[in-house]
Amino acid sequence: MSQSPGAPLAVIAASLQRERRRTGLSLAEVARRAGIAKSTLSQLESGAGNPSVETLWALSVTLDVPFAQLFEPNRPRVRVVRKGEGPAVASERADYVATVLSPSPPNARRDVYLVTAQPGEERASDPHMPGVVEHVVLSTGRALVGPADDPVELAPGDYIAYPGDLPHTFRALEPDTMAVLVSEHV
Amino acid sequence: MSQSPGAPLAVIAASLQRERRRTGLSLAEVARRAGIAKSTLSQLESGAGNPSVETLWALSVTLDVPFAQLFEPNRPRVRVVRKGEGPAVASERADYVATVLSPSPPNARRDVYLVTAQPGEERASDPHMPGVVEHVVLSTGRALVGPADDPVELAPGDYIAYPGDLPHTFRALEPDTMAVLVSEHV
DNA sequence: GCGCATCGTTCGTCAAGACGAACGACCGAC
């Protein structure tokens, strides 16, 4: 248990301090509300130790932040990607282009893509890693989207979510079909 | 430390079993790779104990799943929302409608909205909870989007991400402007 | 069949996480 890349304890410490400052509560009060000793919180905020899951969970509840956020370091800034810019996902098909708008932050899995597709052969995707859900909102055009055995026809403004860990498809029915795709690991 | 709603230890146990089954590895091999004792993993998979963060982190790395996923129980199904359907977010402005396409799962914060707006007065938003980031992809029309003190004009296919915990705005410049908005708590 | 390796579970032991107490610092009321 000393060889694996460790949990970001310094990040956890900084997050605990940051979130407590946000609430304006004292260390003693947060500890009291979380039902832990203030000496424990003092140690954690200084980066000492290796807290149990229950301890951290209680603190995330008290500080009213998602548990996973205690493990995230940075704050993004304003970021703009114009149509046609940004890294395209490698594709052997010229009639289907997915551009990465927002890659996943560390130790989480969610990506935001802009998909542009032309009518042609079906874009069938192999199943992704288990637990992946894909959310698609059609912007322009028309497409068949969803599980490979039961795709749904979407018009602009339509939305679908489906498990991305099963065979699925995206097939444009009109030229210059455009969609926003959020790939999320739940 | 006994009064707060506890960490979902049964969920963690089930997740560990599920993910290990997915990898096809034995309990002993996963433990070896994670650098922990197999007796520890055996206990965790049976829901006994209260693991430290380091232990769970090592397991998430070994099982190649996001840390937060060990805390999530369920799997979503296929879900379709047509344009004009779905719960609208309460708005006192008829020229700005945000429809909830995918609400946030438990203990996470991310929502997917479809925004439809008409030119009119600026839609200025108060800052959300600290740590919120908003991703906006413009589908049709034109709009000024982003931090209230420095909004960016977006055309179809353009993307912006900005901190949602500062004053921000969405102002349609053309009729029937439509956008996908992902609100994420990082 | 036997021997070996690996498995998952259980058990006893150790050390670190979490506890409560003590301490000096700080603040507000009198």
Added chain:
DNA sequence: GTCGGTCGTTCGTCTTGACGAACGATGCGC
């Protein structure tokens, strides 16, 4: 100024998480 309350840090103690060893079960090769 003193007093009381609260603060965050440090310390000693206790409890439990994680360890390695032992065990019975299983599978494979001979």
